[in-house]
Amino acid sequence: MSALEIRGLNHAYVASKPILHDINIAINEPGIIAIIGPSGTGKSTLLRCINRLIQPSSGSIIFQEADIACVQGRSLRELRRQIGMVFQEYNLVERLSVLENVLTGRLGYMSAWSAWRRKFKPEDIDRAFELLDFVGLSDFAMQRADSLSGGQRQRVGIARALMQAPRILLADEPTSSLDPKTSVEIMELLKTLATDRGIPTLVNIHDVNLARRYAQRMIGMSGGKVVYDGAPSGITDDHLKTIYGGESWLQ
Structure with a gap:
């Protein structure tokens, strides 16, 4: 069984202007699957359909034997908490500490009353400290999130996603706001x-070279369609011309 299977997925924000066209992708393996393509081709929309931040226009997204595109209410909440998300702009609560931001990854597993009070279990707090050590921020646990650099904030975002104990992780342009050195560190x-x-x-x-370096599989999108799906070693300049258009940028 695939970890995730997308079948015939379509989405349009405006009825006459579709963003995604008949997307079919099966994710069976652990590791990084890089999605490349020009701005506006639907990469972010695809991820937001997968975790149901937006409702797809049609098609199915099979995860944990359920169709995320169709489920509602409690069933949707239970599925979404197993899908970690790392955002381009970090989406941290700036006034909270680093530790508290990481702990928000457990809110989907708590009652509304406990979540409102931010009453976390001792084992969740221990786990948050372990994850901060994993991302290299154990010394920053009690600092406010707004005191961190961009790379540090993204590390907090990764630790927060891992607090969900996700079965799959989505990362939407996690390096776009970072310098080259920090981008490499985040991809590592x-x-x-x-x-x-x-x-x-x-x-x-967006960085094709980073994608080639770290991904075991690359999915190229153009015009809201998948035009390449395979190994990084198999993607050629001709593929990149199809994905991005033109060729002067390849020089």
Whole structure:
């Protein structure tokens, strides 16, 4: 059984202007699957359909033997808490401490009353400290999130996603706001958790070289369609011309 299977997925924000066209993808393996393509081709929309931040127009997304595109209420909440998300703009609560931000990854497992009070279990607090050590931020646990650098904030976002104990991880342009050195560090971290912890990780990324370096599979999108799906070693300049258009940028 696939960890995730997308069948005939379509989405349009405006009825006459579809963003995604008949997307069919099966994710069977742990590791990084990089999704590349020009801005506006639907990469972020695809991830947001997978975790139901938006409702797909049609098609199915099979995860844990259920169709995420159809479920509602409690069933949807139970599925979504197993899908970790790392955001381009971090989405941290700036006034809270680093530790508290990581602990918010457990809110989907708590009652509304406990979540409102932020009454976390001791074992969850211990786990949050372990994850902060994993991402290299154990010394920053009590600092406010707004005191951190961009790379540090993204590490907090990764630790928060791992607090959900996800079966799959989505990362939407996790390096786009970072310098080259920090981008490499974040991709190294994502690769470690994807391979060592066996979590399939879908990463939207603009940097083709980073994608080639860290992904074991690349999905190229153009015009809202999948135009390449295979090994990084198999993607050629001709494929990249199809995905991005033109060729002067390849020089």
